[in-house]
Amino acid sequence: MKRIYLDHAATTPIHPSVKEVMRDVMEDSFGNPSSIHHFGRESRKRLDEARMTMANSINANYESIIFTSGGTEANNLAIFGTAYANRNKGNHIITTNIEHHAVLHPVEQLEKEGFDVTYLPVDEKGMVDIMDVKKALRKDTILVTIMYVNNETGMKQPVQMIGNLLRSRGIPFHTDAVQAYGVEEIDVEELKIDLLTTSSHKIYGPKGVGFLYKREGLNLTQRLYGGEQERTWRSGTENTLAIEGFKKAVEVLKEERTKRYDHYKQLSERLIQALDEKNVEYHINGDLSTEHRVPNILNLSFPGMDVEIFLTNLDLSGVAVSSGSACTAGSIDPSHVLKAMYGEDSPRLRNSIRFSFGMDNTVEEMTLVAERIEKIVNRLSSNV
Numbered sequence: 001m002k003r004i005y006l007d008h009a010a011t012t013p014i015h016p017s018v019k020e021v022m023r024d025v026m027e028d029s030f031g032n033p034s035s036i037h038h039f040g041r042e043s044r045k046r047l048d049e050a051r052m053t054m055a056n057s058i059n060a061n062y063e064s065i066i067f068t069s070g071g072t073e074a075n076n077l078a079i080f081g082t083a084y085a086n087r088n089k090g091n092h093i094i095t096t097n098i099e100h101h102a103v104l105h106p107v108e109q110l111e112k113e114g115f116d117v118t119y120l121p122v123d124e125k126g127m128v129d130i131m132d133v134k135k136a137l138r139k140d141t142i143l144v145t146i147m148y149v150n151n152e153t154g155m156k157q158p159v160q161m162i163g164n165l166l167r168s169r170g171i172p173f174h175t176d177a178v179q180a181y182g183v184e185e186i187d188v189e190e191l192k193i194d195l196l197t198t199s200s201h202k203i204y205g206p207k208g209v210g211f212l213y214k215r216e217g218l219n220l221t222q223r224l225y226g227g228e229q230e231r232t233w234r235s236g237t238e239n240t241l242a243i244e245g246f247k248k249a250v251e252v253l254k255e256e257r258t259k260r261y262d263h264y265k266q267l268s269e270r271l272i273q274a275l276d277e278k279n280v281e282y283h284i285n286g287d288l289s290t291e292h293r294v295p296n297i298l299n300l301s302f303p304g305m306d307v308e309i310f311l312t313n314l315d316l317s318g319v320a321v322s323s324g325s326a327c328t329a330g331s332i333d334p335s336h337v338l339k340a341m342y343g344e345d346s347p348r349l350r351n352s353i354r355f356s357f358g359m360d361n362t363v364e365e366m367t368l369v370a371e372r373i374e375k376i377v378n379r380l381s382s383n384v
């Protein structure tokens, strides 16, 4: 049986060029970048180069990149760091109902600590309205954190408009760009973003590394105390091996972004077409137009299906997909994102599947996946 991996929004395999670089680094370079001898200086040089690559990838300054252990840590640093640093100015934070838990749980914690949090709604397509952001702003608003691309639906949020609005009011804007970084051209200057989160394992790099972009001059309280690495923003010996792998993944991404984008679009269109050919009933959660979504994530609702049974059957048939956020420790809780879009009574919360494509997937695989879905849907429907 041919196994087909369609869960790239959960994590991507490591790119062959990234593996090669990491193997070499393991052989040749082990120094601590903080050591002043030859071995340390060698590692420092490599770390500096990686920082430069990250900065260039989003049109940022070298000094504005803080390496972290991934998206979760970068989000936590941005959110707690900004909230604590600006406590004397106010205690109001704005976010949305559709953020990843790596944003929602930190703001919920801040709420317990006395901060006031506004959770913005989204429409049926899963998009935040800029007018809602405007209306929610208050004199004591000290942070707005709104994701760039939603990890369950692939829907893009109006970051440019939000950036313009907030810069004109002098309010820090953080965006979780974990699902955007591998597909969108990001320019933090143009978008007027103050804090931006990325993660390596969503772009064919190793797990356990990412970075937070922090605009120069922006106030942030550190979360980790220790050796004062990353100019005190993030203490702890840098994960040089993973950072080198991440650097290579970013270099490959730069070369291949357009090609990948077109490929994902083709895959997503073919899957839809093949399901139509087989007369499988489905609804799109979100919007099909690529203007508002990234083409590598497709969230479909299959009326009459039960997500857990459906996922198990798909896995048994060799198709690896997910029900949405895989980061909830393997549990299938009804999606908070779909709840925000369709209300808690919607059957979509219990019958939706996220397909997320990768560069190794083929158009032929999409036909196979549709065939397998058709069989499962027919079998499960006749069991009812």
Ligand SMILES: Cc1ncc(COP(=O)(O)O)c(C=O)c1O
Pocket: 009, 010, 069, 070, 071, 072, 073, 100, 102, 147, 149, 150, 151, 176, 178, 179, 198, 199, 200, 201, 208, 209, 210, 326, 327
């Ligand atoms: C939108 C989003 N933010 C944050 C994260 C967490 O990133 P990491 O796994 O690097 O901690 C994820 C992972 O799924 C994500 O999709």
